[in-house]
Amino acid sequence: MGTPFDTAHGKLSIVATPIGNLEDITLRALRTMKECDVIYAEDTRVIAKLLARYEIKKPLQRLDAATEIKKADEIIVRLEAGEHIALVSDAGTPGISDPGSRLVARVREQVKMFNLFTKIEAIPGASALTAALSIAGLDATNFTFLGFLPHKKGRQTALKKIALSEIPVILYESPHRILKLLKELEVLEISHVTIARELTKIHEEVVDGSPEEMLAHFTAHSEAVRGEFVVIVSS
Numbered sequence: 001m002g003t004p005f006d007t008a009h010g011k012l013s014i015v016a017t018p019i020g021n022l023e024d025i026t027l028r029a030l031r032t033m034k035e036c037d038v039i040y041a042e043d044t045r046v047i048a049k050l051l052a053r054y055e056i057k058k059p060l061q062r063l064d065a066a067t068e069i070k071k072a073d074e075i076i077v078r079l080e081a082g083e084h085i086a087l088v089s090d091a092g093t094p095g096i097s098d099p100g101s102r103l104v105a106r107v108r109e110q111v112k113m114f115n116l117f118t119k120i121e122a123i124p125g126a127s128a129l130t131a132a133l134s135i136a137g138l139d140a141t142n143f144t145f146l147g148f149l150p151h152k153k154g155r156q157t158a159l160k161k162i163a164l165s166e167i168p169v170i171l172y173e174s175p176h177r178i179l180k181l182l183k184e185l186e187v188l189e190i191s192h193v194t195i196a197r198e199l200t201k202i203h204e205e206v207v208d209g210s211p212e213e214m215l216a217h218f219t220a221h222s223e224a225v226r227g228e229f230v231v232i233v234s235s
């Protein structure tokens with residue numbers, strides 16, 4: 001708990017939410033969303049479902065990648081007036097391949113510049129990155145997280161770096177591009193990938209093998225080319 005002194009200019013709570021299973025929410029996240037003045041959400045409809053499940057009624061505002069900078073200015077004004085603002089993304093931890101980091105950077109800059117007493121707190125919780133690693137059975141003492149690879153410019157360079165990496169590389173991928181990515185990894189002669197799909201949901205699945213084997217798996221089970229994917233390249 002912060003003292004009134006360190007929250008005199010408001011509090012910004014960065015709140016992790018579930019990545020599928022609505023039970024994956026911490027008690028602290030629920031309390032924060034109950035106590036705050038307003039929740040800024042990437043998509044207010046997505047968070048509305050979570051709030052309904054826990055019977056939380058709270059004003060919602062939209063803050064997505066396109067509006068993050070503009071909304072940051074609005075949030076700074078509200079914080080200076082002493083409000084408690086919560087930020088959530090659609091799933092998992094804000095700032096991890098999601099909006100949040102530019103808002104936090106702007107608030108931090110403001111705090112430094114004007115010696116404000118604004119508290120910025122993390123309410124940690126689910127993330128597809130840590131969930132996938134926790135059940136991959138790989139040594140994750142060191143790893144590189146690249147999130148979504150660029151679609152065009154810089155993609156080949158990134159892929160070559162992945163092929164040369166001596167530690168596991170974690171990627172996020174959409175169902176539309178998973179087969180393309182596997183074909184690219186096959187060309188690079190990557191020997192082992194782990195694919196964690198639909199984590200925490202009914203169709204959760206973790207499969208691993210060579211990119212060629214993974215392509216054969218998803219070709220044979222076309223219903224599995226759906227949902228959300230974490231890809232771990234481990235050689």
Ligand code: SAM
Nearest residue numbers: 019092093096098127128172173198199228229
């Ligand atoms: N902020 C989120 C986090 O902390 O993991 C990530 C948001 S990013 C926009 C969405 C991507 O995360 C998806 O395309 C997928 O790669 C991954 N992801 C999110 N939920 C997932 C799940 N339940 N199973 C597997 N991957 C998931």
